Amino acid sequence: MDLVLSICDDYALDKFWAAVLPASAFASSPSAAFLQASLNGSSLPVITSQPGKWSQLLSYIPHPPLPSAHELAPIAPSLASAWPRDYILRQFTSLFVLTLLGIHFLYFSFAWLSYRYIFNHEMMKHPRFLKNQVKLEIQHSLKAFPGMTLLTLPWFIAEVRGHSKLYDNVDEYGWGYLAFSTLWFLVFTDFGIYWIHRWEHHRLWYKWLHKPHHKWIVPTPFASHAFHPLDGYLQSIPYHAFIYLFPLHRLLYLSLFVFVNMWSILIHDSDMITGHPLETIINGPAHHTLHHLYFTVNYGQYFTWADRMGDSYRQPVSELDPMKEVQAHLAKQEKQALGKQQ
Template sequence: MFFSAAAAGVGSHYLSNLVLLTVRYLVFAGVAYVFFWVWRREKWHHRRIQPKFPERKHIDTEIKYSMLTCLIFAMVGAGIFVAKQHGYTLIYNKISDYGWLYMGFSLLVAIVAHDTYFYWTHRFMHIPAVFRHVHRVHHLSHNPSPWASFSFHPLEAVIEACIVPLLVFVLPLHPLTLGVFMMYQMGMNVLGHLGYEPYPQHFLRSRWGRLHNTSTHHNMHHQLVKCNYGLYFNWWDRLMGTNHAKYPERFEKAAGQK
């Protein structure tokens, strides 16, 4: 009886998590796609990073793999739910336990940790044997659309999802902090696969632009493969010398051409 109730609770959490993940993906990627690729397609064409558009079959493939990724991400979420129920995570429910200041601090720590995790797992997935069997699926999108945001091989989806269990096992996090973190990573993921450069031409010359990545940065990674591995920030690419030499030039062209 207890087992059945527990299984029902996990199943219910899995389904709600799956719905939330799928809706979030469809809303973020869908709004970006409709705005840039449909409604403003001609008006913003001068900001296309790669002038040509991918064939419809490539976009269908992106959506198919993204739906599979949502299934896997929901499983990881259900696993975290079970771990929390048994007291294995550091997720806390009362904001007063740590205060608002800590919530902001923990969000920044989670973002920086994810950026570091992503860079090095990304480099790992570019080892030829791993790339061929795992990461190649994501690189089927040589000219990505916003729908490519979750387009991963199942094994890559597991690797991508593992940052959340790692965080909740070592860092006290409030569910609200986790929610904001998920929204941020989804927004930046869509930006990286936007296909357009929304930032102004002077962005890379600003203090924030020297730290933060752009749509051009990740688009070049899809097109050229062996460069620009970072997610949110540019410091790991700078430190490891993996920024493409023509990144500033490509950005200025996409952001400034008329």
């Protein structure tokens, strides 16, 4: 997120924060007066003895010490705001808004594409498909996003403030490590999510923590983020913890972050296509469909090995396809309709 924040600061947020919280508004501070004079091109600052109402209002807002006169030449765009780039309250607020915007964009773009072009809409005739389920999934997701974002922000703040092991130059660790770190990220996070996910099914907290996500017995892609906020956050911990334990290229981490969200959407399309060559290795949509149908199988995220190790693996087979229940349900309705006509 530090890369995203830096780009947004360069192109928009420096100007935004300078307009919303201008350093010049804190007119009671001598350094603010010097800053105002420098920004206006004046040779001498003018300090007003009676600050305006806006300045009085802003004076109650916490801010770091404003730059002194000798630090104001040349003026950096970030100095025009009383909240410079490295101020933690600015970072917290900016990251909160950017993360919310980002997750909404990923959710509505990729979930809609999956729903439109991959999801079998015949599945909506399943007897356990809820009335107005798509609307309910979206509403549940939108309610969860702010809470999940707030819980995640400490990880992002620590990353932005330089406490992670993210790096910029591929030569620092080499191309071999770049390839290895990609696979290791998937293995590490898959293993962590498996145990967190399985722990969430414990009877002591399942009802209030994870059961809201299992409300969707036959999910659509819009159910991918329809969690209790704490549930969604807990399952994301391995992704965030990885970069504090192992070096990872900054752009690769951003790409994997997007991939994680896309994968979560993909595996919630209720697909039960079986017989492909990687079926016993990759924990795909068919496996996760069985998890929603039977609850205590296929906890993994990407691979099947953790479920095999934990004795919770169930092989997708065509006989378990929920579409068979749809067909049986439709046949029953048709038979009942014919009976009424007779």
